[in-house]
Structure formats: C-alpha cells, structure tokens
Amino acid sequence: MNLRVKVIHYGQAHWYADIDDADDPQPDDPFWYLDHCRTQAQALEAACSELTALSTQARRGDHLYRVLEISGVAV
Template sequence: MNLRVRVMNYGDRHWYADIDDADDPQPDDPFWYVDHCRSQAQALETACIELRLMSGRLVRGDHLDRVLEITGVPV
C-alpha cells in the first residue's frame, strides 16, 4: 500500500489534511483526516504523526479502515 498525506487550505486559518492511498482515484474516502488546523505546519505535523502510526499497523498486518467504512459519512 502506498499511503500519502494531502494538506489543503480552505481560507484564512483553516487547514485540512488527510491520508489516502496514492493510487486511489477517488480522494473522497480517506483512511484518516483532520480539519480546522490553524496552520499548514500543524496539519502536516498531525498527519505525519498519524501516518507513522498507520505504517506501524500495516507492518503488523492490521487492516486499515476508511473513514466512510467507520462512520458512514463521506468526508
């Protein structure tokens, strides 16, 4: 699995980050996301911490669930 972090700006002081499969053609169902970060650096740092945790789960052989699978609510 090839995971990637994506960070986007939604106006002043509103940053969003998600983690998804780099080969996924539909970016609307990530494995993880965070919203309302105050800065790009905060969004990136938070996502990188989560990416490190996810990588550890994959090494152990755990299955990663997508946000939609868990919540039923699209991001």
C-alpha cells in the same frame, strides 16, 4: 500500499489534512483526516504522526479502515 499525506489551505479560514492511498480513485474516502487546523505546521504535524501509526499497523498486517467504513459518512 502507498500512503500519502495531503494538506490543503482553505482561504484564510483553516488547513485540512488527510491520508489516503496514492492509487485510490475515490479521494473522498481517506484513511484519516483532520479539518480546521489553524496552521499548516499543525496540519502536517498531526498528519505525520497519524501516518507513522498507520504505517506501523500496515507493517503488522492489520486492516486499515477508511473513514467511510468507520463512520458511514464520506469526507
């Protein structure tokens, strides 16, 4: 699995971050996301922390659940 972090700036309003499989054809269903970060650094720090946790789970062989699998709502 090739996980990647994406951070996007929405104008002057906020930053968004998500973690997804680089080969995923459905970018609206990441493994994790965070919206309304005040700074890019805050978004990156949160995403990197979660990426570490997801990587640990993947190495153990745990199933990684996508947001849609958990909440039933696409991002």
